[in-house]
Amino acid sequence: MLKIENLSCQRSNDLVFNDLSFEVSKGTNTEIIGSNGSGKTSLLKCILGLIEKKQGKISWKQKPIEETRTFFLKSCFYQGHQLALKNNFTVFENLKFSHSIFNSNEKKIMSSLKEVDLFEYRERTSSDLSMGQLKRLAIAKWLLDEHELYLIDEPFASLDQEGILLVSSIIKKLNSKGCSFLFTSHTSSNIDSREILLDNYS
Amino acid sequence: MNEKSTLFNWFMLVLKRDLVLSFKKIATFMIPLVFFLIVITLFPLALGTEGSFLSTLSSGVIWVAALLSSLLAVESIFNEDYRDGTLDQFLISGEPTFILVLAKVLAHWLVTGAPLLLASLISTFFLFLPEGLLFPLLISLLMGTFLLSLLGALGGALTIGKTAILSAVIVLPLSVPILILGVAVMTSALNGQDFFSYLYFLGAMLAIGTPGLCLATTEAIFINYD
Numbered sequence: 001m002l003k004i005e006n007l008s009c010q011r012s013n014d015l016v017f018n019d020l021s022f023e024v025s026k027g028t029n030t031e032i033i034g035s036n037g038s039g040k041t042s043l044l045k046c047i048l049g050l051i052e053k054k055q056g057k058i059s060w061k062q063k064p065i066e067e068t069r070t071f072f073l074k075s076c077f078y079q080g081h082q083l084a085l086k087n088n089f090t091v092f093e094n095l096k097f098s099h100s101i102f103n104s105n106e107k108k109i110m111s112s113l114k115e116v117d118l119f120e121y122r123e124r125t126s127s128d129l130s131m132g133q134l135k136r137l138a139i140a141k142w143l144l145d146e147h148e149l150y151l152i153d154e155p156f157a158s159l160d161q162e163g164i165l166l167v168s169s170i171i172k173k174l175n176s177k178g179c180s181f182l183f184t185s186h187t188s189s190n191i192d193s194r195e196i197l198l199d200n201y202s
Numbered sequence: 203m204n205e206k207s208t209l210f211n212w213f214m215l216v217l218k219r220d221l222v223l224s225f226k227k228i229a230t231f232m233i234p235l236v237f238f239l240i241v242i243t244l245f246p247l248a249l250g251t252e253g254s255f256l257s258t259l260s261s262g263v264i265w266v267a268a269l270l271s272s273l274l275a276v277e278s279i280f281n282e283d284y285r286d287g288t289l290d291q292f293l294i295s296g297e298p299t300f301i302l303v304l305a306k307v308l309a310h311w312l313v314t315g316a317p318l319l320l321a322s323l324i325s326t327f328f329l330f331l332p333e334g335l336l337f338p339l340l341i342s343l344l345m346g347t348f349l350l351s352l353l354g355a356l357g358g359a360l361t362i363g364k365t366a367i368l369s370a371v372i373v374l375p376l377s378v379p380i381l382i383l384g385v386a387v388m389t390s391a392l393n394g395q396d397f398f399s400y401l402y403f404l405g406a407m408l409a410i411g412t413p414g415l416c417l418a419t420t421e422a423i424f425i426n427y428d
Contacts, residue, residue, distance in 0.1 A: 048294050049294070050293060050294065050427065069296075071296075073295065074295075076294065078291070078294055080287050081287070082285070082287025084288045084291045085286065086223060086286065088226040088227055089223070097218075
């Protein structure tokens with residue numbers, strides 16, 4: 001589905017990673033493991049076109065990404081370090097105004113909130129939530145629309161054990177519907193996934 | 203859903219979102235408004251209350267105050283969305299960035315520019331502006347403040363992730379032609395001359411500037427994005 005071939009990325013004259021190749025198949029998980037500054041976030045942003053690649057080829061469904069950019073982006077869901085949540089919005093409004101809800105309705109928002117145990121907090125302002133609850137709110141966005149590929153930067157960060165189990169179960173549920181995950185972490189997670197170690201520029 | 207209605211939905215989603223957000227953060231639209239009124243009231247206090255003297259200065263005072271007020275909220279156009287990751291989501295939405303920019307500019311104008319039109323009505327009392335000048339004042343401010351919002355968006359895009367003062371430094375010199383034309387409209391009207399030629403110039407700038415500056419802002423976002 002997503003194929004990365006000999007991908008290199010450079011930022012401010014520093015090589016972030018070099019000659020990286022891997023493939024993400026339908027309904028599978030791929031985990032990018034690396035220490036701080038190893039280029040995990042840059043890799044995700046490079047795939048999405050948010051930062052330019054130095055060289056290499058990215059293909060989506062056997063076509064170069066440059067030819068299918070819009071189609072690819074509409075098939076993807078990205079969650080970075082910043083959770084794209086507004087402190088002044090309520091929990092409900094944050095989902096309502098999320099960019100990906102063209103096809104979402106109130107019912108879908110409510111069921112997503114129930115799934116991440118935030119339904120009772122729906123009228124609360126996001127600034128009143130803890131970091132873990134904000135993370136859950138961001139996870140609720142995954143459920144608003146089904147996407148073919150989820151690119152998630154450190155999905156388990158700031159979560160307690162219960163939260164980690166919740167994320168794992170949501171990933172499994174989406175996997176069963178044919179959704180694929182490409183996510184980053186510092187250490188290996190318990191999710192059934194193909195692990196790629198990103199270190200020393202490669 | 204056809205492409206046209208999808209683009210319209212995208213435009214409305216961004217516009218509605220920015221407006222709701224601005225009204226939740228009252229400071230976003232209150233600070234430029236209060237700043238404008240304070241600047242206007244300072245002039246009679248500093249220069250005296252002689253009506254004819256103040257009315258000759260009024261056009262320049264109103265326009266300079268409007269220009270400085272509109273700069274106050276320039277940072278909020280893109281920087282907040284950049285900091286919390288929302289801009290990432292917008293850029294990878296697969297929707298045209300041009301529409302995003304246009305919606306954000308309109309939201310910025312509705313929040314900062316449109317209230318200045320109402321505030322300028324109040325300012326006419328402080329500055330002894332003749333009643334007959336209300337039409338040229340409002341129509342020139344309507345076009346001028348929208349142009350200032352367009353320039354503000356460009357300044358905001360050029361300084362994504364940087365300090366707010368930098369965007370003000372970029373926008374101020376670029377807004378000089380708007381200031382000159384805006385004041386020219388008012389001065390001509392005050393002297394009983396034909397002011398429509400200056401209004402046409404402002405209108406032409408608006409017609410060219412809306413697509414042109416939105417395109418420039420779109421490019422600036424991608425160039426500055428890191």
